[in-house]
Amino acid sequence: MSGRIEGIEILGTGYYVPEKILTNKELESRLDTTDEWIVTRTGIRERRIASQDETTLSMAYHAAEKAMQSAKIKPGEIGLIIVATATPDMIFPATAAQLQEKIGAINAGAFDLSIGCTGFIYALVTGALYTKVLYPQKVLVVGAEKLSAIVDWQDRSTAVLFGDGAGAVILGVNPQKAGILAFELGADGSGADLLKLPAGGSKLPASIETVEKRLHFIKMNGSEVFKFAVKKIEESVNGLLKKANLQPDDIDLYLFHQANRRIIVNSLERLSLGIEKTFINIELYGNTSAASIPIALAEAIHAGKLKKGDKLLLNGFGAGLAWGGLIMEY
Amino acid sequence: MAGVFERVKKIIVDQLGVEEDEVTLEASFIDDLGADSLDIVELIMAFEEEFELEIPDEDAEKIRTVGDAVNYIQDRI
Numbered sequence: 001m002s003g004r005i006e007g008i009e010i011l012g013t014g015y016y017v018p019e020k021i022l023t024n025k026e027l028e029s030r031l032d033t034t035d036e037w038i039v040t041r042t043g044i045r046e047r048r049i050a051s052q053d054e055t056t057l058s059m060a061y062h063a064a065e066k067a068m069q070s071a072k073i074k075p076g077e078i079g080l081i082i083v084a085t086a087t088p089d090m091i092f093p094a095t096a097a098q099l100q101e102k103i104g105a106i107n108a109g110a111f112d113l114s115i116g117c118t119g120f121i122y123a124l125v126t127g128a129l130y131t132k133v134l135y136p137q138k139v140l141v142v143g144a145e146k147l148s149a150i151v152d153w154q155d156r157s158t159a160v161l162f163g164d165g166a167g168a169v170i171l172g173v174n175p176q177k178a179g180i181l182a183f184e185l186g187a188d189g190s191g192a193d194l195l196k197l198p199a200g201g202s203k204l205p206a207s208i209e210t211v212e213k214r215l216h217f218i219k220m221n222g223s224e225v226f227k228f229a230v231k232k233i234e235e236s237v238n239g240l241l242k243k244a245n246l247q248p249d250d251i252d253l254y255l256f257h258q259a260n261r262r263i264i265v266n267s268l269e270r271l272s273l274g275i276e277k278t279f280i281n282i283e284l285y286g287n288t289s290a291a292s293i294p295i296a297l298a299e300a301i302h303a304g305k306l307k308k309g310d311k312l313l314l315n316g317f318g319a320g321l322a323w324g325g326l327i328m329e330y
Numbered sequence: 331m332a333g334v335f336e337r338v339k340k341i342i343v344d345q346l347g348v349e350e351d352e353v354t355l356e357a358s359f360i361d362d363l364g365a366d367s368l369d370i371v372e373l374i375m376a377f378e379e380e381f382e383l384e385i386p387d388e389d390a391e392k393i394r395t396v397g398d399a400v401n402y403i404q405d406r407i
Contacts, residue, residue, distance in 0.1 A: 041368050223371045224387055
């Protein structure tokens, strides 16, 4: 599906990552891998790992507090909270409902949204649509993940890839703003087996067997997902530009889901775009799934890579398979 | 014959940054041309685009040398 949503604005952003840094060097002592192997294949140098006390909810809380400060709004002004996550604290209640209580958003509805690494794009589009009808209330959109809880620390092909963190944005109405000039959300369930957490849902509830077979951990066919991502990014970005009637150079900043540096570099080459057109922070955080885009967005703004009035293109992809993107005026 | 090999060679030289004379039919992507697993994925994608075919994962795993790639492509175009 695709469309446009005029007259909305990102009023504030914030992010939180755990203090504990896990470097590639430390992984060398746990797994049969090397810093050089990880860096050349993924671009990742270190990732953040949540402590025992930290959860998806607690990280979402810190990111949300910062986003509210940055937007200069009070919790009571929020009409809806959406948390995009593949690693909610529990299957239910929704992490968003717990976040409502924790930040004191007494007027807010709340739900979680689950579509893997594309979650934040889906949540941002959904939040933008609600923003239009909730005025003057604001919408809080969060991407938060504790992937370290579902990473198989014995599987060197996936253990090196993921990290923990959260990012948040506040959306509000601004009739002066172009808003979302174009968005696209897509899914192709034929690729469901390529990236999944097999057990722990209702199909394969936890049992001694699922634990022994290590089915409560991420399983990924890396090369197929890589191919899907590179092809889909090119197709999706070109589609968005066409829908918005813009040329590639009209976009001030391209922000991609931070899954693998080589996916981003390969996609930029296919789109004939220079590396200066994007912002990459995967070397510091690894793949934080639904949290990667809002963390990168907050950091890019802080670094002066994105200014009010700039045109921003966001693009995400991952489990489902699913993908999504949008072009908006920041 | 030469057509496919020449086109395959050009892709390999571009993608892996190796010299043309290193790209022999016997050369192994990993052992002789210094490719890693993602280089191979990127090469397979480039072959798919150049020759307009789909190379499924299970076939791609069997392509280890330049000659394997040339034979695979020749059988299908």
